Amino acid sequence: MNIGDVAERSGLPAKTIRFYEDIGLVKPMRAANGYRSFRDSDLHKLAFLGRARTLGFSIEECRLLLELYEDKGRESAQVKALAEDHLKAIDDKIAQLRSMRATLAHLVQCCAGDDRPDCPILDDLAQPSQAPGRDAHRA
Amino acid sequence: MNIGDVAERSGLPAKTIRFYEDIGLVKPMRAANGYRSFRDSDLHKLAFLGRARTLGFSIEECRLLLELYEDKGRESAQVKALAEDHLKAIDDKIAQLRSMRATLAHLVQCCAGDDRPDCPILDDLAQPSQAPGRDAHRA
DNA sequence: CCTTGACCTTCCAGTATCTGGAAGCCTTAT
DNA sequence: ATAAGGCTTCCAGATACTGGAAGGTCAAGG
Numbered sequence: 229m230n231i232g233d234v235a236e237r238s239g240l241p242a243k244t245i246r247f248y249e250d251i252g253l254v255k256p257m258r259a260a261n262g263y264r265s266f267r268d269s270d271l272h273k274l275a276f277l278g279r280a281r282t283l284g285f286s287i288e289e290c291r292l293l294l295e296l297y298e299d300k301g302r303e304s305a306q307v308k309a310l311a312e313d314h315l316k317a318i319d320d321k322i323a324q325l326r327s328m329r330a331t332l333a334h335l336v337q338c339c340a341g342d343d344r345p346d347c348p349i350l351d352d353l354a355q356p357s358q359a360p361g362r363d364a365h366r367a
Numbered sequence: 368m369n370i371g372d373v374a375e376r377s378g379l380p381a382k383t384i385r386f387y388e389d390i391g392l393v394k395p396m397r398a399a400n401g402y403r404s405f406r407d408s409d410l411h412k413l414a415f416l417g418r419a420r421t422l423g424f425s426i427e428e429c430r431l432l433l434e435l436y437e438d439k440g441r442e443s444a445q446v447k448a449l450a451e452d453h454l455k456a457i458d459d460k461i462a463q464l465r466s467m468r469a470t471l472a473h474l475v476q477c478c479a480g481d482d483r484p485d486c487p488i489l490d491d492l493a494q495p496s497q498a499p500g501r502d503a504h505r506a
Numbered sequence: 507c508c509t510t511g512a513c514c515t516t517c518c519a520g521t522a523t524c525t526g527g528a529a530g531c532c533t534t535a536t
Numbered sequence: 537a538t539a540a541g542g543c544t545t546c547c548a549g550a551t552a553c554t555g556g557a558a559g560g561t562c563a564a565g566g
Binding site for chain 2: 272275276279280282283284293296297299300301302303304305307308309311312314315318319321322325326328329331332333335336339340341342343344345346347349350352353354355
């Protein structure tokens with residue numbers, strides 16, 4: 229298979245596949261003309277990577293997952309630990325975004341949004357030395 | 368004020384402040400010895416930037432906010448529109464993370480996490496041609 | 507045989523937002 | 537005089553691609 233086929237079947241852009249080869253995630257063979265020649269196992273790996281990426285795993289985490297996947301003697305505990313770490317990272321990120329969201333939503337609500345210059349959003353950002361809109365939740 | 372003072376008072380690392388100068392967000396003066404010399408207004412701007420950044424605004428959004436802040440004839444509608452756009456971006460991001468979280472949490476729960484190699488997480492990632500764990504929510 | 511268009515190749519640069527480090531000058535205190 | 541600490545600039549790296557330029561390859565049509 230050429231890169232175009234693999235791109236279509238894996239759902240990953242050809243550019244991304246080349247990038248994954250650069251960083252050693254896949255090692256396709258080469259045809260006589262210099263074109264990359266992908267085996268089914270390469271396609272399989274790429275699809276695996278694509279799905280791991282949509283779950284938000286970093287490239288390095290994907291690399292580990294792939295290693296575990298290929299190690300038939302792995303302990304599932306290792307996979308689970310990796311996934312749990314990632315889950316926690318996601319939870320942290322969500323918490324952070326929700327905090328931003330709460331503050332911002334409050335500010336937006338307070339702003340008239342008309343042709344006058346008065347703006348509680350800017351006022352809040354300009355508050356000296358305190359977390360922005362830190363009492364938005366209580367408001 | 369030298370950069371160290373401003374860093375401490377604004378809560379931003381000196382490195383970041385230099386970077387903000389590079390991209391034109393602040394324009395401190397220079398003392399005879401070449402050191403950056405910050406006015407109160409520079410400190411004020413940096414603090415504004417720091418708070419806008421903690422609310423998740425991008426640098427370019429911060430640049431616009433700063434312009435609006437300094438334009439005493441602005442219309443608050445512009446600020447509000449910017450904030451609303453950002454709010455929507457945050458909501459989208461949260462939705463995406465929650466979807467990941469749901470799938471991943473389900474998989475983690477299914478994995479024994481012991482010394483055996485069987486692992487539903489890896490199995491799911493290896494599923495050919497379908498979104499990973501796409502029925503996790505129903506499970 | 508030649509051309510055309512679609513594919514493929516490599517390499518370089520840019521995105522976003524810093525962060526770390528090296529090499530070296532300035533200031534202050536001892 | 538020297539040492540510590542702060543300041544300067546510049547380069548590189550991290551993350552994960554993405555776009556584009558310049559050029560080789562291949563299959564089809566005339």
